[in-house]
Amino acid sequence: MSKMIWRLLCLVILLLPVLSLPVVAQDESPTVTLIPQTGLTFGLRLSPDDRTLVRWESSAVLADDPAPEYRLIRLIDVETGDVIAQLEGASDYTNDVAFTSDGAIMASIHLNGDVNLWDVAAGKLLKRIELLTLNLARARFLADDRTLIVMTGDAPALFLVLDTETGAVTRIFGQHVEQRAEFLATMADDVFGRLDFLYTAFAVSGDGQFVAAATPNGDVLLWDQAEGTQPITLYDAPDEARGRFEIRALQLTDAGRSLVYHDAGRAAFIKVDLASREEIGMIPGGTLAFAVAPDGDHIAWLDGDRHSVLLSAFSTPDAVEQLVEYPEGWRVGFTGSPVSFSTDGSTLIAGAFGAVDGDNGIYVIELND
Numbered sequence: 133m134s135k136m137i138w139r140l141l142c143l144v145i146l147l148l149p150v151l152s153l154p155v156v157a158q159d160e161s162p163t164v165t166l167i168p169q170t171g172l173t174f175g176l177r178l179s180p181d182d183r184t185l186v187r188w189e190s191s192a193v194l195a196d197d198p199a200p201e202y203r204l205i206r207l208i209d210v211e212t213g214d215v216i217a218q219l220e221g222a223s224d225y226t227n228d229v230a231f232t233s234d235g236a237i238m239a240s241i242h243l244n245g246d247v248n249l250w251d252v253a254a255g256k257l258l259k260r261i262e263l264l265t266l267n268l269a270r271a272r273f274l275a276d277d278r279t280l281i282v283m284t285g286d287a288p289a290l291f292l293v294l295d296t297e298t299g300a301v302t303r304i305f306g307q308h309v310e311q312r313a314e315f316l317a318t319m320a321d322d323v324f325g326r327l328d329f330l331y332t333a334f335a336v337s338g339d340g341q342f343v344a345a346a347t348p349n350g351d352v353l354l355w356d357q358a359e360g361t362q363p364i365t366l367y368d369a370p371d372e373a374r375g376r377f378e379i380r381a382l383q384l385t386d387a388g389r390s391l392v393y394h395d396a397g398r399a400a401f402i403k404v405d406l407a408s409r410e411e412i413g414m415i416p417g418g419t420l421a422f423a424v425a426p427d428g429d430h431i432a433w434l435d436g437d438r439h440s441v442l443l444s445a446f447s448t449p450d451a452v453e454q455l456v457e458y459p460e461g462w463r464v465g466f467t468g469s470p471v472s473f474s475t476d477g478s479t480l481i482a483g484a485f486g487a488v489d490g491d492n493g494i495y496v497i498e499l500n501d
Contacts, residue, residue: 167213191225217255275338337388413446
C-alpha cells in the first residue's frame with residue numbers, strides 16, 4: 133500500500149467517531165502513572181515479562197527519509213519510565229516488533245524487508261535476515277520461540293513463515309489467485325477488489341494453527357492450518373463497508389480458542405468462538421485501540437469521544453468503567469499495540485496517542501481487584 137494511502141488512513145483513524153456508552157466510575161480509583169513522551173505518534177509494545185516497553189517511530193507521520201534518530205528502537209523501564217537502551221542498527225523504519233515467550237529475544241521488522249533479532253538484555257543486534265519483500269507490516273513469534281509469522285503489507289499480502297535460526301522462509305500462505313490476468317486486472321482497475329488482497333490487522337495462535345486477518349473491506353478471514361491453506365470467512369462484511377477500513381485490530385484469546393475484534397461499522401467489539409465460528413459476545417462502542425485481558429472476558433480501550441481509557445467485559449457489556457481521562461489534544465493512535473494488559477491482568481498499559489503538538493505519553497494503570 134502506498135505511503136499516501138497509509139497517511140490518509142491515519143487521518144481517518146484519528147478522526148474516527150465512536151458510539152457513546154454510559155460510564156460508571158470505579159468505587160476505588162486505580163493507581164495511574166504517566167510516562168511523558170515526545171512525538172506525533174509511535175509504535176508501542178509491552179514485553180512478556182511486563183518490565184519493558186518498546187517504542188519505535190512511525191513512518192506514517194515522519195519524513196520519507198528515515199534519519200538515524202527515526203530508526204532507533206527505545207526500551208523503556210515500566211517501573212521508572214526511564215529509557216534503558218536505544219537499539220541501533222536498523223536501516224529503515226520499524227513497522228512492528230515481536231518477542232519470544234521469555235522476552236529474551238525481540239524481532240523487529242522493517243519497511244525495507246529486514247528482520248532484525250535483538251538480545252534485549254544486552255541491547256545488541258544478534259542477526260539480520262534480509263527478506264526480499266518490501267513493507268513488512270506485522271510479526272508474531274510462535275510458541276517454539278523460533279518460528280516468526282510475518283505479514284507483508286503490499287497486495288497481494290502474504291504470510292511468511294520464517295525460521296529465525298536458519299533465516300529460511302519455510303512456508304508462504306495467503307489467498308489463492310485463480311488467474312494471473314484476472315488478478316492483474318483487479319489490481320489495475322478495481323479499487324475495492326484490490327483491497328481484498330490487503331490486511332489491516334492479523335493475529336496468530338501460539339501453536340500456529342490459527343491465523344486471523346481483516347481486510348480494508350471489513351471481512352474477517354481465518355486460516356486453520358488443520359483444514360488447509362485457504363482462509364475461511366468468519367465475517368462477510370456488507371457492501372457498504374467496502375473500502376471503509378472498519379476493522380483495524382483483532383486479538384486471539386482464550387488460549388487461541390476465541391477471536392476478538394472491533395468493528396467500527398457495527399460500533400462494537402465482537403467475540404467469536406473459533407470452533408463453532410459463531411459470535412458469542414458483543415460490547416457496544418470501542419475503538420481500534422484495545423486489548424483483551426488474560427481472562428478472555430475483560431477488555432480495555434481508548435475512547436476518543438470521552439478522552440478516556442475505559443474497561444468493560446463480555447459478561448457485563450453494559451457496565452463500563454472509566455480508568456483515566458487523558459488530555460483532549462490526544463487522539464486514538466494507530467501504530468503498534470497502544471493498549472496492553474500485563475500477563476496476570478493486574479496492569480494496563482495505554483499510550484502512543486496521536487498528539488498534534490508532539491506532547492505525548494504512556495499510562496501505566498494498576499487495576500483494582
